[in-house]
Amino acid sequence: MKITVRFWSYFVDLTGCKQTCIEVDQGITLGQLHEQVCEQFPKLTAAKNSTLKVVDVDYQNSNFVLSDSNEVSFFPPVQGG
Amino acid sequence: MKITVRFWSYFVDLTGCKQTCIEVDQGITLGQLHEQVCEQFPKLTAAKNSTLKVVDVDYQNSNFVLSDSNEVSFFPPVQGG
Amino acid sequence: MKTELTISPQRINEIALSEHQAISEKTGAVVTFSGIVRGQEGESQISAINYESFDKMVEHQFKLIFSEISKHWPIESIRLVHRIGTIKVNEVSLWVEIIASHRKEAFAACQYLINEMKNRVPIWKTPIKR
């Protein structure tokens, strides 16, 4: 299945794009997708441990199993206010 | 010496006056004055333990030794805001 | 630390007060508090509260509290207005503004100020029943 992945804040500079579309296996977890994205965009690897992982509009942990309609976002710590 | 004693809030209703002038011995403490005032205005006795004791514009405890120029205030708990 | 204290029977005009907010290049946080007369006091419906104050002591006690705040937190400015006399339900009895670089100290100082006022500042309320 194909998953849309969006980047925010300086992750856009690190990847050079705001979003991408990745072909993944059925049943892939959010953590596995994150690994795959870091392989494709190695500059994200340094920020791996502080990366926030979102499915649609909710934070999820690495074990979350993705489905076809999900849109994933990866971004650095937030700084509102 | 003579000490001016002022009452505030419902202590004015209990005593029937806003202020009074009391003849006391030199070296009297604030606590002793309070006792003397309660004898003169027995309706203050019920509120004795919650009465706030002030010399001029500062709270003082019962051991405070009064001098001639001091003005004393007695009042119930405050309720600003 | 700048301070401004007003004890007055005049209606508190929050809009006018806000227009005179004095922020600096370092200001990051402005906390304001308005205390408003509620329609109920304990069990009874009221129409207003009468506030009585021992003015000279009120001023002195507020200054002591301000000086404690300036020792504990890096605050740029405190403005406090306490209205006295008869204040109707829904009208403002107390307005406080704290300006600081960071929100934590602004919130801490504002709450400390109000709590200490309630402990020490000689102002008393008499509810006026409906």
Place this chain on the structure above:
Amino acid sequence: MKTELTISPQRINEIALSEHQAISEKTGAVVTFSGIVRGQEGESQISAINYESFDKMVEHQFKLIFSEISKHWPIESIRLVHRIGTIKVNEVSLWVEIIASHRKEAFAACQYLINEMKNRVPIWKTPIKR
């Protein structure tokens, strides 16, 4: 609990917002907070901050926080405005108003809201140097 949320590049007009304060017979406390862009970020002098937001998620996360607040404290109303885009030094980036019967819950809810926002609401800053 009434809530009002605005995420917008428009300048925040605190005076106009204050004029629409919706108090009730039960209101006893109004806490407002303004977050203001400081002239210094870390070591460097800045002229402005650019705020970027993931709007759809911002709205959802604020609603989750509002709902947590309504479960924890008896709050009458929350209004929150977060400005995005380029905000100059001394201008307001965030404005929050909490209305409640009592000050303790108003202060608690206001601080909870801002703390949780800083943990979870997807908004990012880029300082613009002088």
